[in-house]
Amino acid sequence: MTKRERVEKTMDFQETDRTPIYDLLRCDAAFEYFSGEKLPTLSKDPETGEKLLKIVGKAINKLLDMTRSVGFGPVVEEDIEDEFGFVHHISPIEKTSWIKKRPFNDEKGAIEFLGKWIKNIKEDTEQISRNSSEYRRKYHNYFLKIQSEIGETVNLLAQHGVGLDDIRVRLGFEIFSFVYADEPGIVSEFLEEYTKRNIAICHAIADIKLSPCVLTYGDIACKNRLLHSPEFLRKEFFPRLKKLNQAWHEHGFKCLFHSDGYLMDIMDELIETGIDGLNPIETVAGMSIKEIREKYGNKIFLAGGIDMSQLLAFGNPQQVKEECRKAIKDAGPGYFIGSTTEIDNSTKLENIIALYQVIHNAKL
Template sequence: MTGKERFLAVLNGEQPDRVPTGELDINPRVIHALTGTDDIFVLAEQIGLDGIFVWPDRRKTYLDADHFVDDFGSVRVDTHIPGDYPVPVKYPIEEPEDLAHYKMPSASDGRIWAGVQKALDRVGKELCVVARIRDVISFPRDVLGYENFLISFITEPEMLSELMDMSVEYSTEHARNLRSLGVDVVCMCDDIANAPGPLMGAEKYHEQVFPHFKKLISNCHDLGLKVIKHSDGNLMSIMDDLIDSGIDCLDPIDPMGNMDMAHIKKVYGDEIAMMGNVDCVKTLVDGTPKEVEEEVKSCLRAGAAGGGLILASSNSIHAGVKPENYLHMVRCVEKYGHYPIDL
């Protein structure tokens, strides 16, 4: 099977010939250490990834050397370090009345998916090109600011609902354009939890976020897309909502959030696939090759039976990951991940 076929088999509830592997994000430092280039396509081909995840291309209108305005009107800091997250420092909606004057950017600007098109052209026949899109909380979070976003669940629920409606409309149009390019899978990457649980609480999630999220998932399925949902943190209190939303796969089954892959497999394995969860906080950062190998085997035992697992890190291959540990992780998947798995 090709990497693309393996990914799609897992997302379709089928057993592939081998557990596939891919990462939500791979830091340029790690790519360069393993390939001598900054080219993720070279990395994917050299180490044998089955899928790659591609960010949308965003416009940056610079105000000065270190600050730019993004597509959604937030001012962000550019650290000029490849792979760094540009932190927002000013927001376009500071008061509820600002919403009336806010103009949503177009999701049909071809510049947004230029990187996806490049990936499809370069590796799309062999690898699964997963396009990252927003779901329903990152837009209100980014235009309100994190603190005001969380406060608005209580103080401005109608405004928040309108912003999430706008999110659904924008991301549905984005997904429609991606599907027209030939994309089969999207990944929604809005973090909704931390180690204790959902950021807004399980009740607020169910009442105020879930209806919008479920609508977006339904829209993507109507387009013929499979959906991977990423969120760090402890999601157990909203797992039933996530299942009911119709997502096809949950990433990364965060061990730092007390998420247990074996439990998820046992309780929900007939309804969703999983992606994860080799520890990228400890094992991939300072673990020995033997520790990496044992954790890969543990993940395979917990989640791979009958299909349903994309083996990956517990978040991403960040700048602190030892390149040789990541490479060893991938090699261990190749060694132990062929079906039938007997560990």
């Protein structure tokens, strides 16, 4: 059975030869172990970048059946200022970036920035729609380059949200809350234009031959509770997520929805938006694979559920194996095993190997 066959059958709750593994790989030790190669000294030169991509690709091809965001991540610790004046700190250890300084520090400045950002997004949408064939060509060329490095592993074609994560990060949660309280219209306009742009991208790049699935997302919850009120989500989030899912469904894609946190209070409404799958099923936040499967049956396939914040980071291989076997039993068909977000540098290599051994019943 090919990886794509295994992935598609799992999404359709059909029998497979084994449980597929879905994850985002961002762990240096795992890159080396599963590729069989040592990472080079990190630098920004193109040759190093190509070497890193090949090592990452080999590791992903060995470990995963399905993935997203293929790459090594940042290679140097540095601060970068973007076109809007935000200073981002980039970290190769954390494999991420965060905002170090904003070009505003109050609500008025944030609203002025939002006006510029909305204008920028509208221009992007116009350009994508006007030159969709060229956008498609460039996107597909890059996607196929990545695919050539990861072999048979299925790569999600796109990762699309409605802009909620982005606006919260850019403004900061406190200023975002004040802006929405005083000027809700500009937040709604931003979310609408952001969604329109992603729908335009969807129609430009969709090709089911490249991949059967995309990620639609929005981190709307935290441990044991929602980040936003149900009323806010019903007005600003769910309708736009539904439009996004519908756009991808028009082209035959499955939509795997990603949100950290406890989602059970609004799970019915999430399913009504047309999501086909759920990730990452954050167990330490109160989510339960067994509860979701018992309540929703085959309405959604599941991906994740193996805790990365405590179990994979601080547990031992035997504990990991026990949890993996339990997750597979609780989920039944329609389950991709994987971490509760990503396998990063906080994860013990021995625990990643333990997960792999459970799935392949193999000794490495």
